[in-house]
Structures are given as C-alpha cells and as structure tokens.
Amino acid sequence: MVRPQSEQQLENALLKQLATLGHTPVNIPDENTLLSNLKTQLEKHNKVTFSDNEFKKVVNILNAGSVFERAKTLRGIKHHITKDDGETLYFEFLNQTEWCKNQFQVTNQVTVDGKYQNRYDVTILINGLPLVQIELKRRGCEMGEAHRQILRYKSHSFRSGSALFQYVQLFIISNGVNTKYFANNRNQALNFKQTFYWADEKNDKITNLSDFAETFLEPCHLSKMICKYIVLAETDKLLMVLRPYQYYATEKLIERVKNTNKNGYIWHTTGSGKTLTSFKASQILMHMPQVHKVVFVVDRRDLDYQTTKEFNNFSGGSVDGTDNTKALVKQFGDDTKLLVTTIQKLNNAIGSERYASVMEPLKDKKIVFIFDECHRSQFGETHKRIVQYFNNYQMFGFTGTPIFADNAVKNELGKRTTFELFGDCLHKYVITDAIRDENVLRFSIEYVGKYKQRNTSSVNFRDIEVEAIDKKELYDNEDRLGKITDYILDYHNIKTHNKQFTAMFAVSSVDTLTKYYDLFKSKEHKLKIATIFLVRCQRGR
DSSP: OOOOOOHHHHHHHHHHHHHHHTOEEOOOOSHHHHHHHHHHHHHHHHTOOOOHHHHHHHHHHHSOSOHHHHHHHHTOSOEEEEOTTSOEEEEOSOOSSSGGGSOEEEEEEEEEESSSEEEEEEEEEETTEEEEEEEEOOTTSOHHHHHHHHHHHHHHTTTSTTOGGGGOOEEEEEOSSOEEEEEOOOGGGOOGGGOBOEEOTTOOEEOSHHHHHHHTSSHHHHHHHHHHSEEEETTTTEEEEOOHHHHHHHHHHHHHHHHOOOOEEEEEOTTSOHHHHHHHHHHHHHTSTTOOEEEEEESSHHHHHHHHHHHHHHSTTSOOOOSSHHHHHHHHHSSOOEEEEEHHHHHHHHHOGGGHHHHGGGTTSOEEEEEETHHHHSSSHHHHHHHHHOSSEEEEEEESSOOOGGGOOOBTTBOOOHHHHHOSEEEEEOHHHHHHTTSSOOOOOOOOOOOEEEOTTOSSEEEOOOSOOOHHHHHTOHHHHHHHHHHHHHHHHHHTTTTTSOOOOOOSOHHHHHHHHHHHHHSOOOOOOOOOOOOOOOSOO
C-alpha cells in the first residue's frame, strides 16, 4: 500500500523543484530578515545602494494603502525618494516590460506575529517582495481547507508590521493532486468559486502540483502572469487574474499582430469572459509601438456604452467612449490609442466625405480592429468597406457562435463563414469546456406533464401516436397556459434559490406573451413581471 504524501514531503519536493526552475532558495524566518532581504534585492534590481535612512523611505512608500492600492504601487513605473545628500533617486519595484529580468527567490515557513502567530508554507519573492503565497495540504485533504487557511492568514497577520504580505498578487492552493490559483483581494471577495485550474492550450487541466509548478511557476511565466495578466478593476477595486483560455487567446492574438499581417478569430463560448479577454488583448496591443490605433467595435448602440463602461471598469479612463460619429473621428485624429465604437459609427466615419480630411491620412497606418460578437456584426457591407478603405489593418473577431458552412445564412452578399471573413481560429474554448470547468451553468432540462390518451383496452395511459398536430392550437390552449403560469408561481422560489436569481420566460409570439402577461396579472403573487420585445432587423447596414 502506498502511503499518502504528507504536507512536509509535499513542501520539500516543491522547494526542490522551484530551485531547479530558477527560484533562488533563501532562508527568511521572520519579518526583520524579510526587510533586510528586500533591501538587498531592490538594490540589486535597481543597481543602486540605499542607506538605512533611505530604505526607511522606500518602506514608507510600500506600507500604505489597501491590497488594491498596493497592487498599483507595485506597478508604478518610477518611484523616487530624496537621498541623504539631497539628490533624487528613482527606482522600481517590478520590471513589467522585461519581466524575466526580475529577481526570483523562494522561501518557506516565514513566521509573522499578528493577531496570532502564523507560519506560511511556501513564499515566492520577486525583487524581495512576497508576491506569490502557496498553501499546501496533505494528499486527500480538501482544497477548501487550504483556501480557508489563506483567509485566516489575511485576517490574522498579513497586515502586521510593514505588511509586505499585502503585496501578494497570487495565491496557490494544492493538496498535491489538485492545484488552483487565484488573485489576492479583500476577504469578502475571495470566493472559492473564483479559484482556477491552470490548463494547456487545448484546455486540458493541469492539476498535479509538480506539473503545475513546471508550467505556471516557471519564473518567466509567473512574472508574465503578474506583470501582464492581472487586471486591476477600478470600479470594484479588485484584482482579476486571467484564466488559462483567456491567457492563450490573448497570447495568440498578440503573436499574430507582432509577427504577421494575418487576421483571426477567437471562439470562446458565451459567458466565459470575452470582454475581459478582449480588453486585455486591446490593452497590450495599444502599447505596441507598431500599432497606431486599436478600435474595439460592437454592433449595437446599447453595447457601445456598456462595453466602454466595462473597459473603464477594468482600467479607469482607458477608454474615452464615442457619443457620435464626430467624436469618433476626433479620436481617430488625436492621440487616443484605444477606441470603443459601434459598427454603425465606424461605417459613417469611413463612408462620409465630411470626415475625409481626418480619416484618409490613417489609411496606411497600422490599425487593429477587434470585433465583439463578430458573427452578428461582420456579415454586411461594412466589412467590405473597412477592407477596401484601410491598407494596413488587422482584423480580429470574438464570438461564442461562429458561422460555419453548414449554418451560414445567405444575404445579398452570399453565404459567408467566420473563417472566410477573419481567417484562422486562433483559440477555442467551447461550451463543453466551460461546463466541465464550471465556468458556466450546466444545461438542466425538465419535462413537466405529458399529453396522453386512455387506451380503451387498458386502465393505463399510452402516448398518442400521430403524424402531425396543430401546434399553435396545442401551445396556445388556455388551459395549458394557465397550468404553466401556476407551475411558475408554485416553483419560482425553488428554481431561483429564493430569488437569488432572476428568470427569463421565452414565448413564441406577442399574442402568447400578452396572454401570459394577463394570466400573471390575474393571480396573487409578489413577482415583478416585465416584457421584452425582440425585433429583427438587417445587420451590417
């Protein structure tokens, strides 16, 4: 019989592996040693020397603000202090552009005295700052216990002393067999549901701790995740780390722009976080020197405001939303790097003579277009106009439902697929992947009641066997509609988990909707009933 691996054995094996990967082992038993090591590492990283008095000023910069504010301090381009001789000294805590050139160390069992004395399992330091905390449990132990342990550390001791552990960006929890990661936030926002498995490019999960360490904790990759793939969401003051499929999609897109002039599309299922992925891709692209503008395009006016709001939530002020075509054209002509607009306004900008003086000089500039829900927005005339107007463009689409040859619908321009418009699919994350990873809800189909006919030779019921029925007569039968209404009212609390969720009830026609609305209004209940009308219109005009 194989003995289960103890927590100590797991820790020792991980420390040995991290050392072989390039993390320098260092003994840091307490906070004083942590501060001393930080001074040495920052001096090495910045090629400077701090006096004791100067280093106190550095620590004062570090020891301020919430986890979110410290995450911004960590990413500050250049900090400065006044040296003892009156000179100004500039320095950084993290090299975000050449992330492999940071200094990587690993330690274990750091002891910090706070409300209680805590000893942390394994800590990865970058430039002397504890940026990754790993909590281990023996094989067979529930992952949730490691997560709860981290919550206790945050409450008991992370804010103690100089509070350097408030700079942790990523937590790793593992029992050897299963390993997950998540971003640091205030305790109320640290939900176990927001812990993620890492995966390979084909969405196969990497759960074993040794395999996870080999891929995720490799110094350059880990530093890239911290420098590039943690988003600071301004509205909620939260850190958001990308999931593996978001990471691979963004990397593929960036690689495409850096090395080719080809287009492409990302197939990520609805509900998987395409807005965050597209934002991060846009944010990285806009800082590439060869890219003049990044234009994020939606196809409905309500989404224009919504997407601008979401982008600015991820990074406040990163997007100056365009209220009209004139404002959009102004942004094309100024130094705005990232634009969010509707396909209708983009069409107006390139199609109107009144804007030609601003738009025509851009024809040869490198402009990257990113289309949200490209299956809706790119099958009309506008795609053709963009392609004909700009000479140095690249075009990328995000979609949860790509168009293939077997589901293409013909319009005046013929049948066109997503591949024909955008080229290769750069990354896939489909509904089966999302259900498996519990990133979207599973399908739950229930059948309530059957239409049966009594067999004259039996007391039992048998199914009616018919070639065809009048569906409208059946579906719109008043008795049936009344029973469905009663069922919804009887089971609403159960289905919505005591109104934790809202519900949408889709019906076939306005006439049926009106009948249901009247039925709900005629019965006693405390539900709020509203109606939504979907109107079909031509796209791409």
